[in-house]
Amino acid sequence: MKATNFGGIPKKFSDPKNAKIVVMPVPYDGTSTWIKGADKGPDAILEASANMELYDIETDSEVYKQGIFTSSPVMEKSSPEKMTSAVYKNALKYVADNRFLITIGGEHSVSVGAIQAHAETYDRLTVLQFDAHSDMRPEYEGSPYNHACAMARAIEFCPVVQVGIRSMDVEEKKYIIKSRVFFAEERMKNPGWMDKAVNLLSENVYLTIDLDVFDPSIMPSTGTPEPGGLFWYEVLEMIRKVNEKCNIVGFDVVELCPNKIDKAPDFLASKLIYKILSYKFNKK
Numbered sequence: 237m238k239a240t241n242f243g244g245i246p247k248k249f250s251d252p253k254n255a256k257i258v259v260m261p262v263p264y265d266g267t268s269t270w271i272k273g274a275d276k277g278p279d280a281i282l283e284a285s286a287n288m289e290l291y292d293i294e295t296d297s298e299v300y301k302q303g304i305f306t307s308s309p310v311m312e313k314s315s316p317e318k319m320t321s322a323v324y325k326n327a328l329k330y331v332a333d334n335r336f337l338i339t340i341g342g343e344h345s346v347s348v349g350a351i352q353a354h355a356e357t358y359d360r361l362t363v364l365q366f367d368a369h370s371d372m373r374p375e376y377e378g379s380p381y382n383h384a385c386a387m388a389r390a391i392e393f394c395p396v397v398q399v400g401i402r403s404m405d406v407e408e409k410k411y412i413i414k415s416r417v418f419f420a421e422e423r424m425k426n427p428g429w430m431d432k433a434v435n436l437l438s439e440n441v442y443l444t445i446d447l448d449v450f451d452p453s454i455m456p457s458t459g460t461p462e463p464g465g466l467f468w469y470e471v472l473e474m475i476r477k478v479n480e481k482c483n484i485v486g487f488d489v490v491e492l493c494p495n496k497i498d499k500a501p502d503f504l505a506s507k508l509i510y511k512i513l514s515y516k517f518n519k520k
Contacts, residue, residue, distance in 0.1 A: 243288060259338045264342045302513075338487055338513075344491055362438040366444070423466075450467065451466065487512060
């Protein structure tokens with residue numbers, strides 16, 4: 237039986253009427269170009285999450301008691317444009333109702349509608365992108381809503397800061413803003429890169445996390461694994477810094493391509509979601 241409730245949380249804490257947090261699955265994989273399977277990502281994350289301990293040692297908290305409701309998945313798959321519209325409409329419903337929304341993909345194109353909904357709701361919003369790829373193509377394979385165009389669309393709504401980038405097409409050089417891009421190799425040259433990135437953020441921040449930002453040694457289950465990625469505690473340190481300085485208003489976790497043999501990446505993705513929530517709802 238498939239898990240349908242993030243964290244396997246008791247009904248008392250997953251009631252949609254009272255939950256402060258909403259998890260919205262979007263099992264879409266219509267534009268990925270190499271390893272397929274991101275449409276299986278939401279189910280894998282939900283299944284893995286049901287096996288987490290719900291007490292977080294670092295924050296000494298049980299964030300699930302804030303209430304975490306898992307919505308029905310957004311199932312529009314006829315085109316990336318229609319999927320984006322469906323995600324936007326569903327996301328706006330929750331964000332406008334003052335719920336803290338997590339969108340789980342699915343490929344990175346699912347983020348665009350969620351980002352638009354948050355940008356229309358929150359003033360002074362910046363998107364902080366964790367990713368191996370810049371995703372700044374204006375169009376790819378005939379669609380401006382291809383997963384390779386996700387940040388080109390996001391930047392139409394609000395500023396973007398990009399972290400962990402280590403792969404891009406030469407065409408994208410003219411679209412990136414170099415002062416707002418922190419390439420993965422910069423970690424070796426500039427020990428203060430995290431603070432520099434955080435200082436570029438505005439009051440409100442939306443996190444979009446493509447799991448290929450992680451090194452494939454700990455996250456092999458992505459559509460395009462790239463060597464030289466970030467590690468678990470690096471990503472958590474960055475998110476802690478953002479949470480201390482800014483108001484995280486929502487986030488997405490995308491591009492998990494589950495492997496039936498290796499469940500560890502699924503667990504990493506679900507644990508990452510829970511850690512971010514633990515930081516957000518235990519802000520000092």
